[in-house]
Amino acid sequence: MPAGASGRHTLCGVSIDTSPRNAPLPLLVLGQGRDLHSERGVECPGDLPAPSDPDLVARARAAKEALGDRVFVLGHHYQRDEVIEFADVTGDSFKLAQQAAARPQAPWIVFCGVHFMAESADILTHDDQTVVLPDLAAGCSMADMATSAQVDDCWDDLVEAGVDGLTIPVSYMNSSAAIKAFTGRHGGTICTSSNAATALEWAFGRTGGVGGSGKVLFLPDQHLGRNTAVRELGLSLDDCVVYDPHRPGGGLTPEQLRAARMILWRGHCSVHGRFTVDAVQTARREIPGVKVIVHPECRYEVCELADEIGSTEQIIAKVGAAPAGTSWVVGTELNLVKRLASKFPEQSIAFLEKNVCYCSTMNRIDLPHLVWTLESLVEGQVVNPIRVDPEVAHWAKVALDQMLALPGRTHKV
Numbered sequence: 092m093p094a095g096a097s098g099r100h101t102l103c104g105v106s107i108d109t110s111p112r113n114a115p116l117p118l119l120v121l122g123q124g125r126d127l128h129s130e131r132g133v134e135c136p137g138d139l140p141a142p143s144d145p146d147l148v149a150r151a152r153a154a155k156e157a158l159g160d161r162v163f164v165l166g167h168h169y170q171r172d173e174v175i176e177f178a179d180v181t182g183d184s185f186k187l188a189q190q191a192a193a194r195p196q197a198p199w200i201v202f203c204g205v206h207f208m209a210e211s212a213d214i215l216t217h218d219d220q221t222v223v224l225p226d227l228a229a230g231c232s233m234a235d236m237a238t239s240a241q242v243d244d245c246w247d248d249l250v251e252a253g254v255d256g257l258t259i260p261v262s263y264m265n266s267s268a269a270i271k272a273f274t275g276r277h278g279g280t281i282c283t284s285s286n287a288a289t290a291l292e293w294a295f296g297r298t299g300g301v302g303g304s305g306k307v308l309f310l311p312d313q314h315l316g317r318n319t320a321v322r323e324l325g326l327s328l329d330d331c332v333v334y335d336p337h338r339p340g341g342g343l344t345p346e347q348l349r350a351a352r353m354i355l356w357r358g359h360c361s362v363h364g365r366f367t368v369d370a371v372q373t374a375r376r377e378i379p380g381v382k383v384i385v386h387p388e389c390r391y392e393v394c395e396l397a398d399e400i401g402s403t404e405q406i407i408a409k410v411g412a413a414p415a416g417t418s419w420v421v422g423t424e425l426n427l428v429k430r431l432a433s434k435f436p437e438q439s440i441a442f443l444e445k446n447v448c449y450c451s452t453m454n455r456i457d458l459p460h461l462v463w464t465l466e467s468l469v470e471g472q473v474v475n476p477i478r479v480d481p482e483v484a485h486w487a488k489v490a491l492d493q494m495l496a497l498p499g500r501t502h503k504v
């Protein structure tokens with residue numbers, strides 16, 4: 092739809108109001124500040140329907156109907172309700188990538204999530220399928236905290252310290268395809284928040300076991316790495332060091348690298364990293380009998396105080412299985428907590444921290460972006476395709492396949 096068009100326009104049988112009140116908005120143009128090494132910041136050309144357009148729901152419905160089996164819409168648990176309503180399947184990032192791969196008949200996969208998720212879906216789907224991200228500015232700040240060049244420098248530091256042969260990289264799913272490829276090239280594995288312990292056991296097992304002298308380089312979420320190593324594998328906090336990519340040598344001496352068992356990348360989730368000990372203590376004071384459940388991307392001291400820790404899928408399952416009348420405070424993304432509260436009204440479900448808001452990049456995917464994406468597909472135009480470089484995709488898939496081959500695979504997908 093050309094910018095500045097006015098009057099009415101018909102698509103998929105829906106009459107679209109393009110009068111000045113509902114005139115399309117220009118998409119956020121990021122081309123000027125583009126950073127091709129960033130998860131985000133690439134150009135997003137086109138026009139969006141106005142958020143005030145009362146026909147948005149009807150337009151999305153009509154476009155989806157017109158596309159039929161040719162489109163498969165994936166909705167991450169942290170997406171807004173208005174987007175989730177149009178998802179063919181909801182889940183965490185790994186489940187969604189698997190679901191996409193299981194639908195070879197759909198040439199277009201619309202991924203309502205963030206950039207690294209769409210990359211993983213592109214890697215796992217067939218070559219003739221195209222993964223589309225409705226807004227290219229939907230990146231992940233955690234994934235952006237580990238760039239390929241930084242991680243290569245880190246490996247050089249490990250070589251210099253003489254410990255590269257003892258170190259296996261384990262990278263969280265929430266990382267760019269380039270970091271997954273680094274992991275595959277260096278004989279490591281990907282993990283999710285629900286199989287991180289299995290992945291660490293496997294990695295340590297390759298270098299003498301958890302009690303041996305091997306090391307894991309854990310990317311990019313220091314909190315998931317620390318929580319898993321200390322709380323689940325029994326390593327001590329002193330076994331962990333934090334590699335800061337913004338300091339020479341990661342801010343560590345070769346001796347510190349040699350002594351460490353877990354080399355944690357200095358990255359974190361901008362949402363989960365903000366939950367505090369104070370919020371847990373306040374909830375316990377104010378809500379008698381409350382159960383605190385948090386995601387393992389939360390800080391170690393917050394996890395220590397929680398009653399339950401679980402991945403997104405595990406939080407949903409735990410809360411869903413609790414008896415009526417249970418009181419919860421939940422430390423994960425707000426959209427999901429609100430959805431849990433409306434899905435289980437017989438329980439009392441509250442958000443853990445009043446100073447934490449939605450994941451801002453996840454929330455970039457909204458109904459106008461989804462409508463724009465679907466209507467463009469109806470018109471034969473594929474917008475915002477996510478295509479991973481074949482060499483990067485190859486090595487990233489090596490690391491993803493290693494995750495699938497983990498012994499006693501435990502991720503709940």
Ligand code: SF4
Nearest residue numbers: 231232360361362450
């Ligand atoms: S919730 Fe955290 S890890 Fe997930 S996309 Fe947002 S910033 Fe990234």
